[in-house]
Amino acid sequence: MFRFQSPYYFLFLIPLVILAIILEFRRAPASVVFSDVSLLRFVPRTFVQQSAFFVSWLFYLGILFWIVALARPQSGKEEYRIRTEGIAMALCVDRSGSMAAIDFTLNGQRVNRLEAVKKTFHDFVAGNSFLSGRKDDLIGLLAFGGYVDAFCPLTLDHVTLLEMLAQIRLPEPMVDDQGNLLDRRLYEEENMTAIGDALAQAVDRLKDIPAKSKVIILLSDGEQTFGMLTPLEGAETAKAFGIKVYTIGIGTTGEAPYIVTNSFGQQRMMVQNVVIDEATLKKIAALTGGQYFNAQNTHALEQIYAEIDQLEKTTHEGRAYTQYTELFRYPLITGMVLILLHLILICTRYRRLP
DSSP states (O other): OEEESOGGGGGGHHHHHHHHHHHHTSSOOOOOOOSOOGGGGGSOOOHHHHHHHHHHHHHHHHHHHHHHHHTOEEEEEEEEEEEEEOOEEEEEEEOSGGGGOOOEEETTEEEOHHHHHHHHHHHHHHOOSSOOOOTTSEEEEEEESSSEEEEEEEESOHHHHHHHHHTOOOOOOOBOTTOOBSOHHHHHHHTSOOHHHHHHHHHHHHTTOOOSOEEEEEEESSOOOSOSSOHHHHHHHHHHTTOEEEEEEESOSEEEEEEEEOTTSOEEEEEEEEOOOHHHHHHHHHHHTOOEEEESSHHHHHHHHHHHHHHSOOEEEEEEEEEEEEOTHHHHHHHHHHHHHHHHHHHTTTOOOO
16 A cells, blocks of 8 residues: 655645746746857757756756655555454263264264264364354363263364364273173263253353353253253253353154174164153253254254354454555655755756856
8 A cells, every 4th residue: 555644745846846937948048149150050969968958857856756755655554453252162062872873974874973963063163165163262072971071171272172072982881801891880870961960060161261152052862861960950050150052952752773782792783762851952942042953964963053153153353454654765865866966967067157
């Protein structure tokens, strides 16, 4: 960008033009009285005689550059800065045994519910052709079965967040060399669902964050079967701190296929009954000012994330800044050089007599 900070100084061009016209065009040329100058007509004009006219204009040109310097030419570099105000968000992923149901598909292949949830949440955070991504949001990650595990604190480092997301696994039994289960009670508890405890821990991580909007996304395909707090007690805690909870029910109530491994290490497909407590999930969302969604397949889950993406928008404020650099020194120095050159020439080789 280029501009003149004080363009009104160009008004000085008017008296400069008038002065040049008076001095150069209306002034009578100097003369010497001589009896006969006819012979001088055939004498060729020298370079000095031919260029004398331009030397006199060096002075006016120098004054012109000084006027440009007074007008303060400036060169500007414009920057556009964006201030973002992100959202603090905690994701609570159900990793209980029921999430092993293989009734979702990814890229044409059947996968369990947990893998579908992880893939769609990855796209929700990182963005894809369908989702814009959440690069300005503080996002934390919790996974729960019978117990709650904090996989990642609230962070803007979404690369690390997504690496931790990939590490979430379904409960796996610990067995000895003979294939006997070592801790049956712990394994059974990990396969249960503690929705209330998961909400309470998510609230604990969000409540002291100075964010304009705080959100919990709770994904579960079951009903509360374990934990210290009930789901509604966890929702009351979120409401007390002004935190909205979006609940997503994964799958449907009924029968779902599972892969079961027997004691000989052989796998086979079998159907088991699953139950989603949609009524409780709806109450949690309504109590906290959030919204309930049901995802029966991967496409529906993607649509839900897109809707949440629109409901919870990050604030962007754009401001333009322009930093100008003063350029007056260049016409000022040029004008001084031209006027000095004019004075030197008219006092030496281009001196006129009288």
